[in-house]
Amino acid sequence: MEATFLLTLLITFLASFIGYELISKIPQTLHTPLMSGSNAISGVTLIAAILIYPEVGESQVLKIIVLTAIAFATLNIVGGFSVTGRILEMFKKND
């Protein structure tokens, strides 16, 4: 989705605002899975890595750097969601 800079700013504001409102309501009991969950979500930067990977060209150094970024981000996503799921299972049992 292409957007003008100001429209992007607007969306940034709206998303941050929603984030702030929703997260303020999360009870203390879930703060640890919240942190590991946001770890996972911060791995979304993988998208940026995927987008730029085909453009790095010949430079082996840059390619390795992007691959490192991909490894880091993937670790975050997979590891983060998996451990968060593990924790939340514990809270589910109590239903």
Next chain:
Amino acid sequence: MEATFLLTLLITFLASFIGYELISKIPQTLHTPLMSGSNAISGVTLIAAILIYPEVGESQVLKIIVLTAIAFATLNIVGGFSVTGRILEMFKKND
């Protein structure tokens, strides 16, 4: 601000979501000013009237219709905010 249709949809979703979250938290005591306040805000359609007014061309009928829309919307904005302000003053006094 020009935007693609889907970006507009995204913004619509984000705004509705924020509206829903924030308004759910407004206490019963303020529900009447909330209604008159949203009356005022619904007058925002004045913007649309302003945008199309220069384009109606020669047709007197269309011109009168747009002027009616302008009158309605202005009434809403001015009347709505003014009466809401009056009500909220009452709640302020109690501080």
Next chain:
Amino acid sequence: MIEIILLVSSVLFIFALKLFGRPSTAHRANTFAMLAMALAVFSAFNFDFSNYDSAFYITIIVSGLLGVLISKRVQMTQMPELVGLFNGFGGGASGAIAYVELSKSTLPLSDYFVAIFSMVIGMFTFSGSIVAVLKLRGKLNNVNTTIANIFSAFLPPLILLPAIWESEILSLEYFMLLSLIAGIIRVAVIGGADMPVVIAFLNSLSGIAAMSAGFIVNSIILIIAGALVGASGIILTLLMCAAMNRTLLDVLKGGFGSKSINNEYDKDPISTSPEDVAIQLSYAESVIIVPGYGMAVAQAQSAVKELTNTLKDKNIEVKFAIHPVAGRMPGHMNVLLAEVDIDYEDMYTLEDINSEFSSTDVVIVLGANDVVNPLARTDEDSPIYGMPILDVDLAKQVIVIKRSMSPGYAGISNPLFINDNAKMLFADAKEGLEKIIKSFELV
């Protein structure tokens, strides 16, 4: 530049809504929203004010002044009508704009459908709101639901009709007319005291109409503001429905309160006098006042304030218990009480106060009826069965101030009135209270 103004305006609208969340900050919310609106409107001119003729500016100024005038004159008891009227204006404006856009032959197909939608919703809101206001003013009686049923049945063929004739322009006016009629009929069949729900619902529709107008003219700020109004209306609608234990569909179907229901009592109520009430109150330690629609009708709020002061001077604790649908619009009672400077900290919601009745000495039910009817708890056949009510019947002593034994909106008898712990003070709410206050001076 225009874009930055619009960005600021959007942000301001949202912070305004956030500030609206607490009575102490709400007046600032109004200022924020006004500023946001001013910026948004200003930006629409795109710095070129020469495109607009004097007819335009005169219209703005005249209707602006009219708006100020109305808002200064309106009494707080008339708020339901005012909100209803403004809904109509909002819907009408958006509908009119959609009509004008549709009259252009250049509209792209995707916008075409949005515009039809906006016109239909806008016109429906307009005519429906006018009918709702007339009903609130008591100028219109309930219409039999069969008329609506017949109309609904014929709607599909009526909609398809333009496909048969050819002229596109004419079919536009035809759809407009259909929407107007639909609005009138739909609202006409709904019972008078369901009007608050209808008004909140129309409020939501006026927001949706504005939002779709935003899609047509490609204005993000219109979409955002419209979405906020739409959300607000729908939340209030659902809240009221929940407070009456009915569904929105059920309300919109209409016909509620038209059945004639048994309204007899197998026992005479105990009636009391203002003097007795004053004596009883002066021995109480805690009093809860439950205001209802009757307080608004009688304009009794100043008298309530006076009584409260009298009681507080005697060190008697006074609280107000406000049912979510007491009166004729959400928050109606709160505004009336706030008008006479009663602290909002003393106004309690149903959930907050219901457990306190049993430990309260005297409860004064002031022109309220359905919202304190214990049948809602016990009688499965009652039309209000399941509606959460204020449990005033659990108090040590209940005093009901109303003019007669006649029922409230739901049209059913209220066994509270013949309860052993209840006494009736048959009087207009205002006059009754004034007499009680006078008796205090003699006690």
Next chain:
Amino acid sequence: MIEIILLVSSVLFIFALKLFGRPSTAHRANTFAMLAMALAVFSAFNFDFSNYDSAFYITIIVSGLLGVLISKRVQMTQMPELVGLFNGFGGGASGAIAYVELSKSTLPLSDYFVAIFSMVIGMFTFSGSIVAVLKLRGKLNNVNTTIANIFSAFLPPLILLPAIWESEILSLEYFMLLSLIAGIIRVAVIGGADMPVVIAFLNSLSGIAAMSAGFIVNSIILIIAGALVGASGIILTLLMCAAMNRTLLDVLKGGFGSKSINNEYDKDPISTSPEDVAIQLSYAESVIIVPGYGMAVAQAQSAVKELTNTLKDKNIEVKFAIHPVAGRMPGHMNVLLAEVDIDYEDMYTLEDINSEFSSTDVVIVLGANDVVNPLARTDEDSPIYGMPILDVDLAKQVIVIKRSMSPGYAGISNPLFINDNAKMLFADAKEGLEKIIKSFELV
């Protein structure tokens, strides 16, 4: 098509966050977020998977598998370290991407500054997180704050240095290095037990780095997801600071807990035995357990569960009082207790339970110290003065289970231990509890 996928993905992310609001729906939130992420990542390929070589796919698969492995192996007591590590990865990835984009000579000026910002924040997060993890593992001691002060003082000239030499490329690596060093030094001077705040703060930064990466590659979904992470981190940071009555700036300045503070008692504590505790517990009607960092160190959660069962079998009411900064990360205690199937309905926050201590028979303080230190209420000179604490000293009987009289993280003595109503059970948390349980069988 891609746009629709991204729209759905954004909506899913937001609903995921909403579902996260309640323990009973939170596991569905994770599924939603996973789906949202899968869609977002998928859309980035734009249906063209042939642009990617085997090195790319192998990296993804290997690191994915590694992620699963780590997440299955990690113990709940190690969560703080894991979160810290993942923050570092997230920041490092965003920083690396920014670096690669900056290496292109074609970047427009506006993006250039965003990219610099992203690289600096990302690299700072990376190195800072690594240091934070080492500190949590006890592999690094506090560094003197003067080092940080010197570095800060020299930072402006250091930043301006590249203006003097010419090569643009080199200055990029130079900035990267500066950011890495800044991260190390800043975190190194902060006391070990302030690491939770640092980690939440770095969490926020990793979100901001991702968000700015979104601005560079023009990806709305990256911006939205990044903003959500940024908001989450900052809220938790401020929450912890509030719970310790300190400011974020104060925490980041470092040096806390390095002063050597008087840690002597003018009275000997009353020590007790597991048998006595068991007897005392069996006469109680209500028990509150206050877990602290010591429970995590001793891995005592299963023993806690066992004791709870024993007490509940005897019809003794058991509640858990959890201070917002008990342990080494927000919600740390809750997760450990949930791990052994303790119902989250039995876990109470400070505000919810503080009024109940005075009517409780026995309070067991299990490896907690600072969060139950009454000096926070009374001693204005104390470093924890003003921090809201659990008022366990008001209970009828307090039993403190820890290994010695040594202080908690704040390094100060705790007069609770020599209170008249307190007894010390000197033992490792796990062993102590197990002995109590065994004594029960003999009682």
